[in-house]
Amino acid sequence: MDTVTGSVRTAGSSPVLARTLTVVVIGSIMAVLDVTIVNVAIHPLATAFGAPLATIQWVATGYTLALGAVIPVAAWAMGRFGAKRTYLTALALFAGGSAAAALSWNVETLVLFRVVQGLGGGLLMPVGMAMVIRAADRERMGRAMAVLGVPVLIGPVSGPVLGGWLIDAVSWRWIFLINLPVGVVALVLAARLLPGDVTRQTRRLDVPGLLMLSPGLALLIYGLSTGGERGDVMTPGALLPALAGVLLIAGFVVRGLTARHPLLHLRLFRDRTFAAGFATLTLFPAGYFGSMLLTPMYYQTTRALTATESGLLGIPLALAVGASMQIATRRIDKASPRVTIVSGIVVSVLGLSLFGAQLGPDTPYWRLCAAMLVMGAGVGMVMMPANATATRTLAPDDVPSGSTTLNIASQIGISTGVALMSVILASNVAGATDPSQRAAAFQHTYWWAVTLLALAGVPALLLPRRRIDLGVGAPGPDPHPSIPSEHSAG
CATH class of the missing domain: 1.20.1250.20 (MFS general substrate transporter like domains)
Known part of the structure; x- marks a missing residue:
């Protein structure tokens, strides 16, 4: 913990930025480790459950689908509930899903609890990154992003080795239980260190936009994943979901350019x-x-x-x-x-x-x-x-x-x-x-x-x-310009 905090302080002298980075880095380490550990556990899980590889692959695919479906909600959730509350919810979902996955009794329940994990994981990165960007000024932005990249170093180095050891020496259940102590530490630190949510946006959720983008992303990812697993993206089971996803995303783009309060601000492009x-x-x-x-x-x-x-x-x-x-x-x-x-x-x-x-x-x-x-x-x-x-x-x-x-x-x-x-x-x-x-x-x-x-x-x-x-947040004649x-x- 002291090492992480010390690295965070090098990103700048702002106490708020240092505290925010400490929390976000710990949460990101948990998520990145989980993905890299599970990736090496697919074959052992297939053996443990006596399931074909195509079925057990849904342990990874279900997580990815949930991840893609929930990411579009992140911006609205931060505005409606506040970044801190949203991040605490994401940590709770991820840690709770990990605990439930470790107690799974068949493939179906394992995939279900991985979806819960994915709902939390899909919020962790965009919400965490948004909090860091808000806390950093222009002189600290690059250094803050460098600290935010620490999990990318730790996860791929230690995840595959740690995952292989846990499976060989203990049990497959520990590849999920390992998230619990990290999740508890992240929750406690987030509750204590993150700045409070002062204001909330009152704009309503763009429900039509959400109903197009989230299912669209999920269908597109599902189609691509299915095509990859079967070695042929032109099979109806892969092509039709992917095309449906593209059409829904296209509909979201049209709405995003015309709606008064869109789910995402496409004018940023x-x-x-x-x-x-x-x-x-x-x-x-x-x-x-x-x-x-x-x-x-x-x-x-x-x-x-x-x-x-x-x-x-x-x-x-x-x-x-x-x-x-x-x-x-x-x-x-x-x-x-x-x-x-x-x-x-x-x-x-x-x-x-x-x-x-x-x-x-x-x-x-x-x-x-x-x-x-x-x-x-x-x-x-x-x-x-x-x-x-x-x-x-x-x-x-x-x-x-x-x-x-x-x-x-x-x-x-x-x-x-x-x-x-x-x-x-x-x-x-x-x-x-x-x-x-x-x-x-x-x-x-x-x-x-x-x-x-x-x-x-x-x-x-x-x-x-x-x-x-x-x-x-740089000062200027218009504190909230519509276009940079x-x-x-x-």
Whole structure:
């Protein structure tokens, strides 16, 4: 706890910012650890429940669907109930869902309780990020975002190893019970340290918008996930839900542009910096997380490694991402956002290309890890710096809507990337009978992930050339401007 608090204090001298970051970092560590632990537990859970892999996969899919469905509510909930109350509710849902999941007696109840976890997890990041953005001024924004990236370092490094050990040495139930002490600490600290909710918005919830966006996101994610699992997005069970989701999201966009009080403020896309950040944070996670699906599968199916061994080989990437993120996000306060983020994309493309180009059945592991180190250095220069840049020019009243919208972008990108890589890999690996052929199938699939990373460079070129001097809540002639000023056009 002292280590986290000490790191938080380096983000700035504001006591409110330090307290907020302490709470949000602890809550985010819990959520990120849970996702990384459960990802390595799918096969052991299938064995424990005697269920087919396609059924047990809903332990992850159910969580993701709930996550996508509840994220759009975050901005309204913060306005209606206050950020602190909303965050406390999210922590309670996540911790309570974890406890219930640990007591599950069959697959159906486990999936149900994972949905409860997802409802809490979907609120944690946008609400936590909005509270941090509100507490940070323009001089502390980059450093605050760097501290907010600490869970991204801790989760991927420790999650797979911790999850493998808990399953092998204790029981699968402990992969959920491990969340309880962290959740209790986060709840106590949130209740004591977060500033009180002073005012509330009185605007009514945009129910038609919510009924289009939340089901639309859930159907789109479901269709993509189903297509990825079956290796074919054109099957009716995958294509029809995905198309229905796209139509509902399109309807939400039309309503968002015409409604007096929309669920999310789509007018924010009139600001070039925010729009470019949104596009970057959709394309880049699609390539990055899509490739992260492939790597453990390559190690386990082509190199015959265990889940724990493949998790250990992922540590260099996670360390590189964390270290690079800390440096780049702290420097974004003084450096050019465009140069930093575009350079990160170029380095990421180079690292993943090096990994894919030398992929084979007997490639030395040190060479693969070296390529992942290069990629990780680039990844750390992109995601949190892009988030900090996209939200820096937002007016205080627009922060909840903006942070929620960016989280939706990342979720859509991740779901799309994972589904696309699954489909492409399934089509390439069909008929592969030996390790060399399987390695070639993975190699071909990696080039698609490289392409997605490279495409993220196009909107990133529209980010500001110079550092953005306008901070959240910066003084000006209009304390609540409807559209950020023109220096965001870079």
